[in-house]
Amino acid sequence: MHRLRLWTFAHIVALGATLTIAATGAQAEPQVRPADEDASVTAAAPAPAAAVGIVRGRVVDAATGEPVPGAFVGAGPVADITGPDGRFAIEGVALGTLEITAAADLYAPVVLSLELTAGVPIADVAIELAPDTAGAGEVVEVVGEAPDLAEAPEYELAGADIKVLPGSGNDALKALQSLPGVARVPFGLGGLVLRGSAPRDTNVYLDGVEVPLLYHFGGLASFYPSSMLDSLEMVPGGFSSEYGRAQGGVVLLRSRAGRRDRWRIESEVSLTDAAVRADGPGPLGGAWSLGLRRSYVDAVLALALPEDGAFSLTLAPRYYDGQLRYDLDLGRGQRVSAMIFGSDDRLQFLFEDEDEMDTDTFRYVQRFVRAAVRWERRSADWQLAMTPWVGWDESTIRFTEEGITRESTPMGARFDLTRSFDRGYLAGGVDVQGGRFWYDINNEPPPMPDMADGGDRPIQRAGAEWIADTALWMEGLIRLWDDRLSVKPGLRFERYDLTDEWALDPRLNLAQSVSPGITLRQSVGLYHQPPVPADVDPLFGNEDLGSSYALQTSAGVEAKLPLGPVALEASATAFFDQVYELPVDVVSSATGAADPGSPLAGGAGATSREFTSEQFGTYSYQENVGKGRNYGVETLVRGRGGEADRAGSWLGWVSYTYSRALRRYDPARFSGYYPYVLDQPHVLTALGSVLVTDHWRLGARVRYVSGNPITPVVGSYFDADAQEYRAVSGELLGDRLPAFFQLDLRIDRTWRRSWGSLSLFLDIQNLTNRVNPEGVRYSFDFSQQAYTRGLPIFPSLGLEYRP
Numbered sequence: 001m002h003r004l005r006l007w008t009f010a011h012i013v014a015l016g017a018t019l020t021i022a023a024t025g026a027q028a029e030p031q032v033r034p035a036d037e038d039a040s041v042t043a044a045a046p047a048p049a050a051a052v053g054i055v056r057g058r059v060v061d062a063a064t065g066e067p068v069p070g071a072f073v074g075a076g077p078v079a080d081i082t083g084p085d086g087r088f089a090i091e092g093v094a095l096g097t098l099e100i101t102a103a104a105d106l107y108a109p110v111v112l113s114l115e116l117t118a119g120v121p122i123a124d125v126a127i128e129l130a131p132d133t134a135g136a137g138e139v140v141e142v143v144g145e146a147p148d149l150a151e152a153p154e155y156e157l158a159g160a161d162i163k164v165l166p167g168s169g170n171d172a173l174k175a176l177q178s179l180p181g182v183a184r185v186p187f188g189l190g191g192l193v194l195r196g197s198a199p200r201d202t203n204v205y206l207d208g209v210e211v212p213l214l215y216h217f218g219g220l221a222s223f224y225p226s227s228m229l230d231s232l233e234m235v236p237g238g239f240s241s242e243y244g245r246a247q248g249g250v251v252l253l254r255s256r257a258g259r260r261d262r263w264r265i266e267s268e269v270s271l272t273d274a275a276v277r278a279d280g281p282g283p284l285g286g287a288w289s290l291g292l293r294r295s296y297v298d299a300v301l302a303l304a305l306p307e308d309g310a311f312s313l314t315l316a317p318r319y320y321d322g323q324l325r326y327d328l329d330l331g332r333g334q335r336v337s338a339m340i341f342g343s344d345d346r347l348q349f350l351f352e353d354e355d356e357m358d359t360d361t362f363r364y365v366q367r368f369v370r371a372a373v374r375w376e377r378r379s380a381d382w383q384l385a386m387t388p389w390v391g392w393d394e395s396t397i398r399f400t401e402e403g404i405t406r407e408s409t410p411m412g413a414r415f416d417l418t419r420s421f422d423r424g425y426l427a428g429g430v431d432v433q434g435g436r437f438w439y440d441i442n443n444e445p446p447p448m449p450d451m452a453d454g455g456d457r458p459i460q461r462a463g464a465e466w467i468a469d470t471a472l473w474m475e476g477l478i479r480l481w482d483d484r485l486s487v488k489p490g491l492r493f494e495r496y497d498l499t500d501e502w503a504l505d506p507r508l509n510l511a512q513s514v515s516p517g518i519t520l521r522q523s524v525g526l527y528h529q530p531p532v533p534a535d536v537d538p539l540f541g542n543e544d545l546g547s548s549y550a551l552q553t554s555a556g557v558e559a560k561l562p563l564g565p566v567a568l569e570a571s572a573t574a575f576f577d578q579v580y581e582l583p584v585d586v587v588s589s590a591t592g593a594a595d596p597g598s599p600l601a602g603g604a605g606a607t608s609r610e611f612t613s614e615q616f617g618t619y620s621y622q623e624n625v626g627k628g629r630n631y632g633v634e635t636l637v638r639g640r641g642g643e644a645d646r647a648g649s650w651l652g653w654v655s656y657t658y659s660r661a662l663r664r665y666d667p668a669r670f671s672g673y674y675p676y677v678l679d680q681p682h683v684l685t686a687l688g689s690v691l692v693t694d695h696w697r698l699g700a701r702v703r704y705v706s707g708n709p710i711t712p713v714v715g716s717y718f719d720a721d722a723q724e725y726r727a728v729s730g731e732l733l734g735d736r737l738p739a740f741f742q743l744d745l746r747i748d749r750t751w752r753r754s755w756g757s758l759s760l761f762l763d764i765q766n767l768t769n770r771v772n773p774e775g776v777r778y779s780f781d782f783s784q785q786a787y788t789r790g791l792p793i794f795p796s797l798g799l800e801y802r803p
Helices: 009-018 172-178 297-302 603-616
Strands: 003-005 041-044 054-061 072-075 078-081 087-091 096-103 110-116 122-129 154-157 203-206 209-211 229-235 250-255 264-270 273-281 287-295 314-331 334-350 362-378 382-399 402-421 424-443 459-480 485-496 501-515 518-529 548-563 566-585 622-641 650-664 682-691 696-705 713-719 724-729 740-753 756-765 773-778 785-789 794-802
Touching: 054 096, 072 087, 078 087, 096 122, 110 122, 172 229, 209 362, 209 382, 209 402, 382 603, 402 603, 485 518, 566 650, 603 773
Parallel strands: 003 501, 041 229, 054 122, 203 250
Antiparallel strands: 041 154, 054 087, 072 078, 072 096, 096 110, 203 209, 229 250, 264 273, 264 794, 273 287, 287 314, 314 334, 334 362, 362 382, 382 402, 402 424, 424 459, 459 485, 485 501, 501 518, 518 548, 548 566, 566 622, 622 650, 650 682, 682 696, 696 740, 713 724, 740 756, 756 794, 773 785
């Protein structure tokens, strides 16, 4: 199989003419951000529009490149204090020539000049502070330029905010699930469903290295600690040509370099896990950063078994994760970072009756490790970066001797080059990814074409394969009409070794600043995604399976609405994605769609498959005959008021997403489009947090989500050959589970002392203990049914120490 797909820019721009328009942004009052803020987190949505007189940027150590928190940055009568990520933002400055002062403990102060005009009212500034070892500083080069309106839109949430958001459990990545465009995940399972795409359609990168899992199994925590993140960006669509092999979205994580002045140790203990993190100086003037975490949530869940004796199965996950990073400045604009990180998840089943099952016969494991080195060199106009990496993955699910084990040794490398100009930039690079993939399967094969079933006894099969995917990408950005128009075309050319395919993906982002507070954005592009090795196994899949691809389009409008002491921003983004050549099950679907375990039954079983298919494959014979259609509008209104870290200060937002995710399944069996098993038309989230006193904070979150679709059972019959009852299916995915509703409550108490601070938090999810159905279970003859309930009330109580 050898295919080449070419799409011209003219075709893509013509398709983009159907884009609709959306809205964002709010202008915050000038204020000093506290120095104890943690990593900033960004999620896809429009970036703030330009306002008259804004200077923002980052302060870093000139020797190591690590951020300098607590630094004072002043521009005339207004100032800001950098957070732990070294970032600052000064609003309301006068136009003209500015004198900017930056100072921090143990560093020589820096004074620089910057010009702001009506045509370019915003400056992005990079400031390097040199250690004050000789009582005098050195010349620091500062580069200021107008913002790139056509960059992927984003919201920024300060780390200090994330740690107090109700329902997040102190986890930055879980906070993303409260933002627009993100569907609710049943049972809190790990994964992201962005704009109706499947979880496997979104790729996750940490410092440019792709990782297989964003969350530990069960979704109770992400694989990387929030306090060790420098920033996070979630782009649900229209992302840069720099990234590929995904037709949904991307999540970009950037870890934080350690401090080199002295060692700091912090810890956190909660009902679910315990963690310790440290950073400090290393050899050759470098800096270390490390962390370890271990959960004991399996013991907690064992105490919360359901009372319904008819079905008392409870998932009990246990996880570890660890991180180690070393940063070193090589001089002459060169820096190198070495890192290793990993995660280990195991799962067992708990029963009310211990005799129901011998838990020693069941094994579920998902674990991975990654090691990488990043070297970069920067000058005034050029930036070159290289990131080689290697890893190891294992995914295992077995009952006694039967089951599946898949291991891989993935490896890859990225080479990126950027040249900046007065009116934009030109960038490009090489992205290579592949490795050795090994499997051991002892199971009954799935039904295959012209076969009633796959066989009545297990087949033992093992094998290994080397593959390598290669991609070339380039993109450029140009600003026109006094920076009121930004145009960013991109192109990605890929070869998929596993399927022997070539793909060419042109992409285009546009942005127009129609006023100081309003910006319009549009994007259109192609995004290819190859199958995983498990999908092309000749006995347990289809070796002729090819890649699928999506044509993504979106448009939006964003606005900042300053209302006196309240900073208010509003946004709306409309999107339409058409997906082609989707792999769909063309054999198993011939059985009753409502049969338990059918991929088209909906409910708990079908949705759980969606979150494990990337690791284990779909374990079915698929062909590229399906199509998909995702469309909707996502909106957000967000506000903040009061003086930061003072009694009465508050923050909150209301997010509403209308979204439809439709699929065209096996055309030989079904005609037209039907709901995707994770289709959720309405997702409403409202949350807020207020600092009641200087030490007490109270917050709450309310979520309402449409129930997931299911295929109803309208009758049954007795199969004499199989000696069991079979379901008679109603309309394919024509019914829905009851709507989901959840109320979360969070209470924080902080003690500040000379030796550090202690923060006690109580984050209660599902405060009302509402029984939210996640699936349907039936009696043996399908004459009776009952709902499988979701997570009950779940308190997360923890204590965090920070020096």
